[in-house]
Amino acid sequence: MKIAILVGTRPEIIKMAPVIRECRKRKIDYFIIHSKQHYSEKLDAIFFSELDLPAPKYNLNVGSGGHANQTGRILIELEPILVSEQPSILLVQGDTNTVVAGALAAHKLHIKVGHIEAGLRSFDQTMPEESNRIIADHISDYLFAVTDLQVDQLKREGLPDSKIFKVGNTIVDALLSHRSQAEKTSQILCALNLQKKGYYLLTSHRAANVDDPNALIEIIRLIARIPGKVYWPIHYRTQKVLKEAKIDLPSNLIWTEPVGYSDFVKLLSNCIAVVTDSGGVQEEACILGVPCVTIRDRTERPETVDVGANVLVHRDAGAMLEALNRPIAPWENPFGDGHTAERILDIVTEHEVRPVLQTLD
């Protein structure tokens, strides 16, 4: 069996890392293809070195561009690689343009596709990620769902039971292998002069929140209302608009370039609360027991809201402050036990699969 693993962006590298490490541990014949949708050091190479991942065998070098440009170029560049390598399966993770293009290229060549994090739905068709998720799911052969919610959604959309596997989320595997190391080795709090539980953490890069300068100004106004220091490692998409629109930043904000995984996990574990529009950060906050406020109307991660870990607020300062001050009761992590990568490889290599536990071990 030969497994092709496609990555393209920061969250795909982080969430695919446990699968790559498990392939290496089992001495499976595998190789990595990187679309290079993300290519800046702080969104790409930093994670390969920090997570100890082998260099990709192929770099498609598609870079930034419109949806058609990115998706089309990945299709064109990937096809000859898949034709010559003839993998038994292509694994893709998440909802990016890399994922939809990768799944489509393999599907057209009758190469099996495994979609990790299948069945997530925000029910917001204006999000580019929503069409990517739906298309990828409907052309995949293995649908690796996280919780029962996605299993049910995939069934509702008519996808056959035989393709659907509840496995948990590889982000739990990633966090479990990095949390204690990050706590010990990351010097980020010292470097930024932040005290444990003495700051709020912010991330924002969602197109609907940052591409329009007026929406981004609303977010900046929200930050100014937060009663304390706010640290923001700013995604390049957002930096670009901040610079072009010459938007001033409030005095309680400390910002830097995006940071590596250990630093981010340390920052997230020790903040008072996180304000975000990231998908992965909503999950990580929920797993780490950190209160989260999500600047969106909808989430494809409703488990985080259901357990009380997350509140959706749109760009509304009053609602955000109320959410930040809400009473917090402990919750259970709904995303699995940290054995998701093992389960995925058991399934694709046809081994016996253990059930998903909703507690960490």
Ligand code: UD1
């Ligand atoms: C992409 C995904 C999004 C995911 C995010 C993870 C799609 C449609 N979007 O959004 O789902 O949440 O990655 O972070 O696939 N840029 C750089 N350096 C880079 C990459 C991007 O400077 O290495 C800048 C460029 O100005 C680029 C902009 O960021 O135009 C947006 O990059 P792009 O990959 O199109 O989308 P993301 O916002 O990163």
Ligand code: UDP
């Ligand atoms: N992350 C990071 N450094 C940062 C910001 C985020 O390592 O400066 C990690 C975070 O821990 C999470 C992932 O990036 O695992 C989330 O990626 P992003 O928010 O870009 O994408 P999304 O999850 O929304 O697709």
